[in-house]
Amino acid sequence: MQRRSAARLSPLLLLLLLLLPLAWGAGPWPPRADRELQVSSRLAGQAARVALHYLNYRLGSPSALRALGQVRKATVKPIPGIGHKYYLQFTTEDYKSSQNVGTCLATVLYLKRKPRPAVNINCTYTKDQKQTREDDYSFYKKLRQQTKPITGNDTPDSYGHIEPALEPAWALAVAGSSYLMWEKSTENLGYFMAQVKNVKQWITKDDSIDFDYLVILHEIPTQEMISCHLRVIWTPGHPLKVKYFCLSENQRSESGEGSGTESGSTNGIFNEEEANF
């Protein structure tokens, strides 16, 4: 079945990709007095990552996590008294397999006042959504079936190895960390999730999956490694609930809480098959 829809996808995908720049031009494309960025510039990549952190958090789906592919187009517009708004077009890859899974258009507004960047992001998604829903559900089932709570250290370990039994917990940590990294990101500070130092599952009486994590974030350009406690509560199909508490070298601690009600938008994902062009 998969193969048949792939064959059907190609002409639609082509059409979609052809129309993307048109949509781009017609839509909220910034007028003059804006700076076109080199797609290879750090700021462009960083802004794209922020948009993806937001997307990964909002989707709350460990099987549909995405990483940045290539930035295709980037512009930054200064909004006097408010901040800088980035307009981006970039490709994305599946977090696990690195296969290309679609293109995104996003705006990222770094505000001078409020700490958290405002993101709007729309993406195409070439992975079978039914499949990812099923994968999420089997993740969920496996974790619900635990009678003994999952615990673990150093994932990946020093040698880059992730214990297969800890993969679902690790994927959920990536999703939860996405919220954290989105919150902390500024125009000049970017983050990667370097390692899950510690994971502990809470067996709940309700439907949810509940994990406690200690994650290490890699901060750019300072090169600092930031330790954060993360609490992630997940029920498939519902917004991810995340609480965090970070410690930094200078004893500044920051905390935050997310439940899917934050402002920002993603028009969800549209599959090529469903798009009507």
Place this chain on the structure above:
Amino acid sequence: RVKPNSEEEINKLQLLETLEHLQLDFWLHPSNPALPVDIRVPFPSLQPVKVFLESHHIEYSILLEDLQVEKSTSLMERGTSNFNYGAYHPLESIYAALDDLAAEYPSLVSKQEIGESYEKRPMYILKFSTGGTSRSAIWLDAGIHSREWITQATALWTAQKIASEYGNNPSVTSLLNRMDIFLLVVTNPDGYAFTHTNNRMWRKTRSKNSGSLCVGVDPNRNWDAGFGGPGASTNPCSESYHGPSANSEVEVKNVVNFIKSHGKIKAFLTLHSYSQLLLFPFGYKCTNPADYNELDTVGKAAASALASLYGTTYKVGTICSTIYQASGGSIDWSYDYGIKYSFAFELRDTGRYGFLLPASQIIPTAEETWLGLLKIMEHVRDNQS
């Protein structure tokens, strides 16, 4: 690997063992529910075995996807001295491997000490030379930031590659007939040892900072190039602390002394991770070097060669425009010192694993990086003045 959880599951696996037509090879036999059962499954039986296990809810995982691939890769990894280049090794093992290479290729490879680290560990370079007197040379170093494990591993593989290619690869042969190569596999041995014993994410040297409880200086902010400028910290507790003064770190000083006393180094290449970038000066200032066009052209050719193997894409550009402004960096120093061909590689990946790159990616990373390095070295060979 099958993980039976009950007597009942053991019985099912024992039943599986009796099905001769599947030709299953049990490396570990089902006996006790506490012990795993390892089975080699021939390809035609893969589907029925999976269905059997899943329908009985028996937990399993795949240890080795394809044994044939595993076997042939393993052979490639080890080279002739049986050292596993596809794994991460502690300092002692790396140093032993350097000796082995020098012993295996005595007419080409020799080991030299260029000084000691802060904690008195020797800093060894390998010299690749076919003779001559005061030939021009290419410098390559790795592991200046100790947590970037892929760099030391890549450098070690590259050492083996250079040695084995001489006499076999025309380009490498003509290069070594004219120039020498110097390779420093572990630029920051104290830091590297620390990543094994205490903190896998340690970046800096291990020097004590007077007046502070925090240890270490960022060795790539310690060079005499815009020292103390933007992009380096004055705080000893910071990961990018530049140190009390330029070359205060003995590890940096040893390299500077070597380069200066050699006098004919024509290229200065250094390995970092991660981000998949190929960078050239400047980092301490955001203006382009005089040789921008040539360095950009060579860089793009190298990135293209690198990508040709596995499709790994690298961005090319100056440090300041591609990564961030950072003062006191090694290739800025070497360029201002007069070594035109100064490049820094940021190896795999782009953030998924970051510093914790799986060992399975060592050989592919080293293989593709080699193509990029060779491109640069060929250009140096053909253009040195």
